Amino acid sequence: MASEGSGHSAGAFDIRTVIALLFAIYGVVLVVLGFIQPQAEIDKAAGLNINLWAGVGMVVFAAVFIAWARLRPITVPDDVEGGSTAE
Template identity: 45%
Template sequence: MTVDQPATSRHGAASENAGPRKAGPFDIRVVIAGLIGFYGTVLIIMGLVMDSAANRAKTGDVNANLWAGIGMAAVAAAFAISVRLRPVIIESPAQPMESVGPPR
């Protein structure tokens, strides 16, 4: 390897990110979709398993856990779809941080 060539990783790409890349699992929408989806799944299960006449009487004969869980699952799906359709693109810096001097 000469001085002019950048070091490469085991995949053959330059060690410094040469181009834009996706945020992937570090996108906040992935975290939000996961949390809302988890809680929605728990509510759906609770709505199906723990449904009783006493619980329905409290909510006006509506299975609140089931409907809230379905709504949360739909919101989580919307977040997941938005991550796939419009990923966040991270641009590589124009100048490496090491070569940037103190402000003057």
């Protein structure tokens, strides 16, 4: 949620960006494996290239997360007044 005062975007430290990056990496790996796997492996899965489709789904999921992080960025306040410290 955006705050009322001034602040800056969380950017790369936004958890949605980290999750999207992980899903994108694993998704691309699965897409590549989906293209190079032998037909015998596809036949084991009732003719469905599950690696390819799971990879495409993960890449789409990552794109949605990146779009969400860009369209609704988390705003971190620049200064904290009266911040509590552990004593």
